Amino acid sequence: MELNSIQPAAGAKHVARRVGRGIGSGLGKTAGRGHKGQKSRSGGYHKVGFEGGQMPLQRRLPKRGFKSHLLKYNAEVTLTALARLDAAEIDVLALKQAGLIDAMAKVVKVVKSGEIGRAVKLSGITATAGAKAAIEAAGGSVA
Structure with missing residues (x-):
C-alpha cells in the first residue's frame, strides 16, 4: 500500500x-x-426560542423556585452507609476517603435511613434528630 x-x-x-x-x-x-x-x-x-414576535414560551411562564449555589458544598450520609464503615471515629475526611461524599463537600449531615448496630463517634458532622437518637441508642455519640 x-x-x-x-x-x-x-x-x-x-x-x-x-x-x-x-x-x-x-x-x-x-x-x-x-x-x-x-x-x-x-x-x-x-435566534433560538424566537416565535415571530409573539412573547416566547420561556418568557410567558412564571419564574419559580431557587437553587442555592452553596448546595454543592453540602452532603448527606445515611445510617446504613455509616454502619458499613469500619472506623470507630468518623469525620468528614474519613467519609471523603471512603467515597461516601463528594470531595467538595464541607458540611455533612447524617440522616435516619436504615439502621446502625454499633457505636460510632461523629466529629465535625451533624445529624438529624432521628439519626442522633439512633446513634446514641447504639452507644455512639454526635459531637
Whole structure:
C-alpha cells in the first residue's frame, strides 16, 4: 500500500449539493427553500426560542423556585452507609476517603435511613434528630 493509493471507503464521500443551478438539477429556482417567508430570504433567520414576535414560551411562564449555589458544598450520609464503615471515629475526611461524599463537600449531615448496630463517634458532622437518637441508642455519640 502506498500513500497515493489510499481511497476513502465506498459511500463515505458524497457530491456536494449545488442549489440554484437550473431546473434539471432538481434544486433550481427557489433552491429548496420553498416560497416566500423569512426562511427563504438571504440572511433571514432568528435566534433560538424566537416565535415571530409573539412573547416566547420561556418568557410567558412564571419564574419559580431557587437553587442555592452553596448546595454543592453540602452532603448527606445515611445510617446504613455509616454502619458499613469500619472506623470507630468518623469525620468528614474519613467519609471523603471512603467515597461516601463528594470531595467538595464541607458540611455533612447524617440522616435516619436504615439502621446502625454499633457505636460510632461523629466529629465535625451533624445529624438529624432521628439519626442522633439512633446513634446514641447504639452507644455512639454526635459531637
